[in-house]
Amino acid sequence: MPPRDPSCIFCKIIAGDIPSARVFESDSSLAFLDINPVNQGHVLLVPKEHHATIADLSDEAAAETASLLPLLCRALLKATGAHGLNVIVNNGRAAGQTVDHGHWHLIPRFVDDAVNWPWPHTPYSGDELGQMQFRVLRELAIEGGRSS
Numbered sequence: 685m686p687p688r689d690p691s692c693i694f695c696k697i698i699a700g701d702i703p704s705a706r707v708f709e710s711d712s713s714l715a716f717l718d719i720n721p722v723n724q725g726h727v728l729l730v731p732k733e734h735h736a737t738i739a740d741l742s743d744e745a746a747a748e749t750a751s752l753l754p755l756l757c758r759a760l761l762k763a764t765g766a767h768g769l770n771v772i773v774n775n776g777r778a779a780g781q782t783v784d785h786g787h788w789h790l791i792p793r794f795v796d797d798a799v800n801w802p803w804p805h806t807p808y809s810g811d812e813l814g815q816m817q818f819r820v821l822r823e824l825a826i827e828g829g830r831s832s
């Protein structure tokens with residue numbers, strides 16, 4: 685059995701302790717219908733290992749679960765007749781995450797549906813873009829040093 689959190693609703697779904705409408709399962713991952721969909725056919729894809737957010741996943745678990753995205757996207761587009769799909773991850777409360785077991789949302793989208801998108805965008809000003817690039821590059825260099 686993969687590492688699980690006994691209080692986590694998605695771990696309970698993975699273990700079969702509470703019901704779900706499963707649409708795909710592999711050794712590492714499970715996909716099931718969201719009980720409260722943005723649009724019908726909204727699927728949640730979860731790694732079976734319990735980790736609070738995608739940032740906490742091992743590279744291997746992330747790769748195995750994310751590798752299922754193209755297959756699920758193709759099936760969902762055909763099954764729902766959607767014109768497009770949003771594939772999104774909410775990481776942390778500030779980003780709208782409510783279930784602390786990292787997961788991908790696959791949301792069928794229709795031209796002129798009622799979903800509010802895109803989010804507001806604001807261009808950088810002055811040297812903000814260059815400074816942000818520097819900060820991200822510095823953190824990635826530190827991460828690279830840790831993993832080598």
Ligand code: AMP
Nearest residue numbers: 693704717718719720774780781782783
């Ligand atoms: P998030 O807000 O990104 O953490 O997404 C959590 C999602 O889990 C929400 O869209 C909920 O509707 C969905 N959800 C919560 N409980 C269940 C459940 N028992 N079965 C299926 N989906 C669920």
Ligand code: ZN
Nearest residue numbers: 692695734785
């Ligand atoms: Zn869990």
